[in-house]
Amino acid sequence: MYALVDAVAFYASAEKVFDPAIRSKPVVVLTNNDGCICAVCPIARKLAIPKFQPYFQVKKILEDNQVVIRSSNYELYADLSERMMNVIGRFCDNQHIYSIDESFLNFTGFKKLIHDWHRYGHDIRRTVWRETKLPVGVGFGPTATLAKAANHAAKKLPGFDGVAVIDSEASRVAILKAMDVQDVWGVGRRLAKKLKVMNINTAFDLAEQDPRKMKRLFSIVLERTVNELRGKSCLAWDEVRQDKKEIFSTRSFGERITDATALKTALINHCVIVARKLRAQGSHTQRLLMFVASSPHQDGYYKKSYIYEFSVATADSCVFANAISEVFDHLYKPGVRFYKCGVGALELSSQMFQQPDLFQTPIDNPKLMKCLDSINSRYGVGTLAIASETPTTRWHMKRAYLSPHYTTRWHNLPKIHC
DNA sequence: TCTGGGGTCCTAGGACCC
C-alpha cells in the first residue's frame, strides 16, 4: 500500500500559518518576480481565480474581490515543508519526499499492521494540522498513481473529508470513474485532448485501455500510467526516487539587465547551485549547458546557448565557474535586454565511476568541494562562496508582496501584541 | 533518367509536473 500526502494549496496555506488574520480571506501567491499566480487557496478558488495566469492580467479581478496577494517566500515554505515532512515521516519509515509539499509513503513490509486506512489517514491529517497548522490531503492506493488519484479524490470530490482510500475493486472503480482523465498523474492538457477524441474521458476509461496499444499510439510513459491505474505497480519504489538525469538552475530577472558583469555573475550563481545539487546526489557531468535570453514576449527575441564539454566529468563549482568565464563572450551581446539565464548539467553519471584523463592533471578538487559542502551545510548555504559568485551589480527579484521570514530570521519572529 | 539504407548523435521543442 502506498500513500500520498500533500498540502492543500501549500504556498497559500503556508502564508496563513503565522497570519491568522488572513485565514478566512482569499489568498493567492505569485511566482518569482511576481510573474504569475502559482497558488490559490480554497476560498480564492471559489472566486474562479485561475492558476498560472500572468499577474498583471488578473490584477483587476484580484482587486475587485479583495484578494490577499503574497510574493513567493521560499525561505518560509522550505522551512515549513521540512517541519511538515518530519511529522508525516513519523507515520511510515519509508518516506519519499517528491516535491516541496508532497511525500509518498510506502507501507510494503511496514512494521505495524494497519486495519483501518481511513482512520490512519485522518490521524496523519490531524497530527500535521496540530503541529504545523498546515492542511493536508491523504490518498491511499496499491500503486503510486492510484495513491495520487485517491489523494485527488480526497481533496476534490464531495463526500471525502481529506482522506480517500483505494483498497478494493469497488473503491478503485468509483474513484476513477469520478475523475477526469486530465487529472490523472502523467496526463496533461495535450494528451487529455487527444484521449477525449478517442472517447476516453475519465480515469476509468483510461484504465480500461490496452496498455500495449497506448504505448504504440502514445508513449511508454502512458503505458506505465495505464498499468498503474489497473493496480500493477510500474513505478517501482526505487524508480519513483531515481537519481535525476539532468539538473538545471534558471531564473528570470526582476528587471531586464544589459550589464555583462551582472549577467556573468548570475550565470556563475546558477552553476554553483547546479554543482551543489550534483554533489548532493553523487553525480557529475561532462557537459554543462549555459544559456542567456531576452524576453520571448517581445520583438527581437535573442537566445544563445553553449554546451561546454569537460575532458573529465566533474561537479566542481570552480571548474564550472571557469568554464562560464571562458565562453561568456560567445553568449553576451551588448544592447540586449536580458530577461533570463540559466545553467544545466546534462548526461549525469555517478561519481563512483569517474574516468580520469591519463595525460592530464585533474581539473577538479573534490576535497575542496567536500570541505565547502560541509561548512555550508553546517552554517548555511552561502557561508562559503567562490569570489565570482558575489554580485558586483545587484539584480534583484521582484517581490512586492513578501511576507516576513517568520521561522528563519531572528528579526522576523512573529510578535504577539497583548 | 531516376532511384536508394541504416545507424548514431545532436538539438530544439513538446509535454508534463508543481
Place this chain on the structure above:
DNA sequence: TCTGGGGTCCTAGGACCC
C-alpha cells in the same frame, strides 16, 4: 511604462557517417 515561473524528461527530425 511595462509586466509573462521553474524543473525534468522524452522525442521527432535533421545532420552526418559509412
